[in-house]
């Protein structure tokens with residue numbers, strides 16, 4: 001009852017080192033074979049063995065199925081499709097063509113055996129939709145579906161039609177704003193909306209207008225609108241806050257909200273928003289989703305706000321929804337009041353969340369066929385100065401490698417491809433990186449915090465991997481070596497860890513300090529001491545910072561939710577399982593003005609051709 005010969009496409013780690021920590025000691029049978037082959041890690045095997053032993057399950061194929069479900073979650077999927085996993089190379093075919101065949105159980109009846117096993121009877125695993133889930137993820141996916149279905153079936157929120165028409169025409173005037181006007185009207189008319197679009201498609205502009213429009217509706221009904229703006233990372237929340245504030249314009253000098261507003265509202269910024277809009281929206285703050293939901297010490301999956309203690313807001317806008325995991329979406333949906341508007345904004349073509357799930361892509365796939373405007377897509381590019389980046393991103397999205405290579409070799413100076421074997425070009429790149437780091441350091445040594453932060457934020461070096469010759473760690477060391485040579489000291493790990501000009505990335509939330517995972521900044525000299533400046537006037541003694549990384553280079557995954565004027569993307573070679581269309585798209589769309597890709601044409605083709613698919617059932621549940 002085994003299949004063999006299939007499955008050479010499944011992603012494997014090199015299982016030939018007997019001391020590799022991923023080796024499961026004492027494993028036998030199928031678990032042993034799949035661990036030896038580098039498909040399962042020790043942790044996958046351990047969980048499968050423990051749960052099977054407790055439940056008294058001896059069937060090796062069932063044990064293997066559980067281990068594959070654990071593996072699936074580890075790799076970002078919510079479930080595993082046992083019928084397809086054997087041939088699944090979607091996440092990257094790293095097995096050599098001559099890798100020995102794996103003893104796969106026959107697909108027919110495999111899931112049924114798991115469904116009839118004591119493990120399923122004890123609800124350790126769930127078979128549903130022809131997929132196998134670990135219980136927690138099955139419950140979360142069902143909850144997300146049920147909460148969304150209830151919201152979609154609930155009566156539409158009350159709106160004053162004439163006022164809505166007027167304010168939509170005022171806030172989104174003429175043909176130039178027609179797409180956003182339609183999207184904003186859809187948001188006003190629905191309890192739940194998914195607002196999608198790539199960079200520069202006018203999502204933030206739409207959000208700002210929607211808030212003004214809803215605030216006007218609320219005031220018309222004699223209420224003040226309670227607004228929550230949130231994003232998965234601190235960086236993304238800060239960007240959202242800044243973008244919405246700059247879109248709306250500065251508050252009029254008299255900030256009194258209670259003062260009766262007499263006469264016609266003036267339009268100070270000369271834009272679409274009036275003083276009245278600005279007053280109605282005064283004080284709106286963006287926060288991380290964790291902060292909005294009410295982080296509780298010791299738990300990353302339970303929050304102060306939940307089904308029994310809902311958020312007070314009338315409208316909740318979440319930006320960068322592609323980064324929201326299934327678990328976080330489940331917590332959000334149970335906390336939002338059933339009658340509050342929920343607007344999920346994001347770019348479904350970007351990499352999905354670090355944790356399991358692909359919620360935004362699932363929402364678009366599952367709800368996109370509806371013709372009622374629940375999914376509103378913005379497609380018009382409003383950033384003309386970066387047309388080259390838009391062309392490149394569109395070609396990546398379309399999965400057209402020739403068009404991608406064409407866009408990369410265009411002569412517009414906006415987009416550039418550097419071959420890694422081009423010694424002169426890579427030396428020039430290293431010189432440029434060193435020069436940039438030195439300029440940041442000079443400002444930091446002079447105590448110019450704003451100047452150092454601004455300059456550091458202008459360029460990002462993005463890598464697919466953390467480790468290896470094209471990994472972020474290597475390039476961080478390389479730039480630090482060049483900085484050290486120029487400074488006559490040894491900088492970085494093993495030398496002076498904290499130095500003026502060290503760009504830093506915060507990698508964990510610290511609520512007591514107000515630090516958020518994803519915050520970035522620069523270490524700046526302050527007399528004899530060093531302080532890390534994180535922008536917006538926030539600074540900390542470096543001794544208080546725990547979880548930080550050096551940011552001369554960063555991984556594409558960690559760059560999600562942020563942008564820089566100039567981005568350099570280092571592609572690994574084509575065999576890397578991380579090299580996917582979503583990773584490449586996310587990397588190039590971090591650039592506002594210029595993007596340089598360092599990689600072979602083969603790596604570019606591999607990236608464009610490979611999808612980072614995740615197994616989930618949500619799209620199917622939503623699509624009926």
Ligand SMILES: Nc1ncnc2c1ncn2[C@@H]1O[C@H](COP(=O)(O)OP(=O)(O)OP(=O)(O)O)[C@@H](O)[C@H]1O
Nearest residue numbers: 176177197198199200201202203204205206382383
């Ligand atoms: N209809 C429009 N006409 C002209 N300019 C526009 C229009 N909509 C937005 N813009 C401008 O285009 C730029 C990009 O818009 P916006 O920031 O709203 O896009 P976005 O989708 O949020 O982008 P990103 O995800 O990159 O932040 C902004 O400078 C904005 O002022």
